[in-house]
Amino acid sequence: MDSYINAGNFLKEVGEIARFTLKFLITWFKPRYEIKEFFKQCYVIGYKSLPLIGLTGFIMGLVLTMQLRPSMVDYGVESELPAIVGIAIIREIGPVITALIFAGKIGSSIGAELGSMKVTEQIDAMEVSGTNPFKYLVVSRVLATTLMLPILAILSDAISLYGAYLGVNIKGETSLQLFWIQVIDSLSFNDVIPAFIKTYFFGFAVGIIGCYKGYNSNKGTEGVGKSANAAVVVASVLIFIIDLLAVQITDLLGYN
Amino acid sequence: MxxxxxxxxxxxxxxxxxxxxxxxxxxxxxxxSNMFGDNYILKTRFENVQGLKAGNNIRYAGIDIGTVKSVYFINDTMMEVKMVIDKKAKNIIKKNALVYIGTDGLVGNKLVNILAVKADAPYAVENDILPSKKPVDTDEMMRTLSKTNNQVSKIAEDFSITINKLNNSKGLWQLLNDHTIADNISNASIQVNKSSYKINEIANKINDIADVLKNGNGTLPKLINDKNLADSLTAAINNFKTAAYEITEAGKEINHSVALISKEVNDGKGSIHAILKDTSVTILLEKSMENIETGSKGFSDNMDALKHSFLFRGYFRRLEKRNKQ
The missing domain is CATH 1.20.5 (Single alpha-helices involved in coiled-coils or other helix-helix interfaces)
Structure with missing residues (x-):
């Protein structure tokens, strides 16, 4: 019986998220546009996240290289290390790890922020004062996450590659130029473009889930914590689901 | 703000x-991928492209000079590969350059290699079709290897049967275990050794003789080595041949004469016939011989008388002394 209730709740949740997404898509086109709030959110969501994303990206590149090295040495293809690491970072590690960190930081912050605004009835107050709270709070944040995550992912890729370069040079000796040439030689548009496109969907998912959870928060301060937590969990799961769909679609289209 | x-x-x-x-x-x-910059297109054709696809590198003398643009069918047995080549290679690749499909390393990506040919030819231009070399067919290689493996397996089987037969052969093992054969072989080898020693000695002696014949001063070396002697011998042999010829001719003449004489004798003509066949002549000859015998006896008596005569005794003694000396 519980499982039926859970399944029902899950489907209800999916339906409400779909309705929320549709509302976003409709509201997005309609004026008036909250440009200032959008840039502010871009700064907070994008620029302020760079140190965290950069650090995790750098560590990821370095660790991945160091972890791969013994196996590559065993197979006698140590010289291919930059190529392998380059493909792994650009295709998968960079976008997904960035998105997950982004979900952890931004998803939870949006969920908590909107949740607290909801429980303190600030959203209702905005509506009373004539401001469209959905446009001001949700659209600006979702657009910011959608546009900033690809930017963060690209920078994370660059920092990860630099970490990988240092990783290669811990036990070997490769010039930056050779490392770069080897990485570029191993890459094609089919590696970069699908990976870049899917980060928009990751960003959109993080934003929409964070906003949905915060916007629909209740039960007082306890609800704020739950909203923040649920935003991170659902956004993270959604990132993996989108990643799975992206690789399937890319494969079907013959760009894999 | x-x-x-x-x-x-x-x-x-x-x-x-x-x-x-x-x-x-x-x-x-x-x-x-040669999307930017100056490029030109070259083509080549293969019966089997072995998984070559757009984007694979084109390599000339180990340098990447372009990428494969497309691979498509011309007909049921021929594929055409379109290659985008950097224009910098325009004055390098000639029309007779050979194209073949290889791999980047042992397990790397497929790539197209362009191989320069030493023979002179004009430079390849846009849309030229370069001659291609049939790639090494790994499937065929594996088939051949499989065939070889089967044959090796059969040989190994036969070999195993032979070994089993040898192992089970009592006669062979008896032969191998018999020490007397080994002793005999050992003795035989000693004898062979001795013989070879002697043969060696003989050979040395023959060598010495040969040296003597070659470099010595005796008659035989001269006979062998002296050219004048050889010439003289040749001349002597020639003379001998001439003499033999003349003797043969003389023999023929003698035969002829004898035949004539025989004929005359048989025909009753000439003095020979008279001597041999006429009985009166024979009687006369007998009488003459008797008279000669009588005359010679008388002459002998006279000579004895002369030897004992004081007039001639001295002369005969001096003659006897001279003969003794």
Missing amino acids: KNNSTDNIKLGVFVLGALFFLILLLYMIGKN
């Missing part, structure tokens, strides 16, 4: 930095 604009500047730098990296990445990949 001031805070807002600073934040926007930071945001702008942040976004531009990311875009710069993205554009650089895409540009480098595009450049690598």
